[in-house]
Amino acid sequence: MHNDDLIPYLLLLGDSALIQGQRLCEWCGHAPALEEELALMNVGLDLVGQARNWLEYAAELLDDGRDADALAFRRDERAFHNLLLVEQPNGDFAVTMTKQFLYDAWHLAMLEGLCASSDPRIAGIAAKALKEVTYHLRRSAEWVQRLGGGTDESRRRMLAAIPALWRFTVELSQGSESETRLAAAGIAADPAQVGQAWLAQVSAVFASVELPQPTPASHFYLSGRKGLHTEHLGLLLAEMQFLPRAYPDATW
Amino acid sequence: MRPGELIAGDRGARSLREGDLARAWAVLEQVMDPEVPVVSVVDLGIVxxxxxxxxxxHLVVTPTYSGCPATEVIEGDIRQALEQAGFAQPALERRLTPAWSTDWISDQGRERLRVYGIAPPQGSASKRSLLGEAPQVCCPQCGSTHTELLSQFGSTACKALYRCRECLEPFDYFKCI
Known part of the structure; x- marks a missing residue:
């Protein structure tokens, strides 16, 4: 029963990092400035590395012959447990940075909780990732402030980006029953605490540049944790998984 | 060294074994980071x-960043260098805990970074340095402290991009983690 809760939780962490990293890689060659290109790719690289750590652990627990690569490249959309937020298209730079910030704030709160996990493997992966994500959050929060408090045009775009993404944040402020069970066992981060920390972080940064904060989002018929995704994930996977599926076990 | 020699408990075998560890460390001192080829894996503190x-x-290696693309290359380089030096089939264990920190970079490694043109990490990787307060970074070219941050992320994940306002040269800063 323990693994029935733990494996989906590891997939939530790993798949969210993987899909967010994949979205960031779409900016390669398109970023508005060289420094931003480097930053977007570096953050993506950190996330893909973290995803591998989580998926390796999930693969060991699954113990069905699949490794982390098989989980990343040979699962279908319905078997992915990532947050709906991270699969959303990049849009303009305001949408990209708003997504990054909302995710980073959740990610940091999760990892802070997970550093105290009674599972030493989880605590170790989290402690490593936490250092990296601290830099991610610092950067994305600065961009939200810069765009939100910048020109009329940048502010207009932020004012459009936030409500467009906000309904997906219900998954960041609320966890699932299985997470609550894992948290009670000392393994997972307490979803209620993560939700509070996330909201406090988001509210503070939005308030600092007078960006309006929408009312809390509520559940709707999709759920990343249950594998019920928006139409965007399938398209993302088609691109990400094409090569390993077309040429299984290719090496270079 | 053959496995049988390790089983022998006499002093001769023990001193040989200790000597070999010192030699293994000396070999590792020559294995350079592929992206910063002036600092060794020992300087970086990843062994x-x-x-x-x-x-x-048996080696324990701790990667610098979760997504560092050099991790596999470094492990391959370590293995190759040890085998060429006569250590048959060294076993490498990758360990995440405790997480690697720039505090583990040796003084020699810091000096080598600076000479190479990369400003070494300033201070310790405390919560304070991670959470915002800007470090005072010296220009590795002219030594000026009159520098400014251009981007938190430089040419690799472990570096930030700075510019010197005295000599106007841009440079990488190995950031605290």
Whole structure:
């Protein structure tokens, strides 16, 4: 029963990092400035590395012959447990940075909780990732402030980006029953605490540049944790998984 | 060294074994980071432990960043260097805990970074340095402290991009983590 809760939780962490990293890689060659290109790719690289750590652990627990690569490249959309937020298209730079910030704030709160996990493997992966994500959050929060408090045009775009993404944040402020069970066992981060920390972080940064904060989002018929995704994930996977599926076990 | 020699408990075998560990460390001193080829894996502090197990060298290696693309290359370089030096089939264990920190970079490694043109990490990787307060970074070219941050992320994940306002040269800063 323990693994029935733990494996989906590891997939939530790993798949969210993987899909967010994949979205960031779409900016390669398109970023508005060289420094931003480097930053977007570096953050993506950190996330893909973290995803591998989580998926390796999930693969060991699954113990069905699949490794982390098989989980990343040979699962279908319905078997992915990532947050709906991270699969959303990049849009303009305001949408990209708003997504990054909302995710980073959740990610940091999760990892802070997970550093105290009674599972030493989880605590170790989290402690490593936490250092990296601290830099991610610092950067994305600065961009939200810069765009939100910048020109009329940048502010207009932020004012459009936030409500467009906000309904997906219900998954960041609320966890699932299985997470609550894992948290009670000392393994997972307490979803209620993560939700509070996330909201406090988001509210503070939005308030600092007078960006309006929408009312809390509520559940709707999709759920990343249950594998019920928006139409965007399938398209993302088609691109990400094409090569390993077309040429299984290719090496270079 | 053959496995049988390790089983022998006399002083001769023990001193040979200790001598070999010193030699193994000396070999590792020559294995350079592929992206910063002036600092060795020992300077970086990523080789955490080295001992003998069942007749083979056993190394514990801690990667710098979760997504560092050099991790596999470094492990391959370590393996190749040790085998060329006569250590058959060294076993490498990748360990995440405790997480690697720039505090583990040796003084020699810091000086080598600076000479190479990369400003070494300033201070310790405390919560304070991670959470915002800007470090005072010296220009590795002219030594001026009159520098400014251009981007938190430089040419690799472990570096930030700075510019010197005295000599106007841009440079990488190995950031605290």
């Amino acid at each position: 955490r432990d080295l001992d003998w197990r069942a007749g083979h060298l």
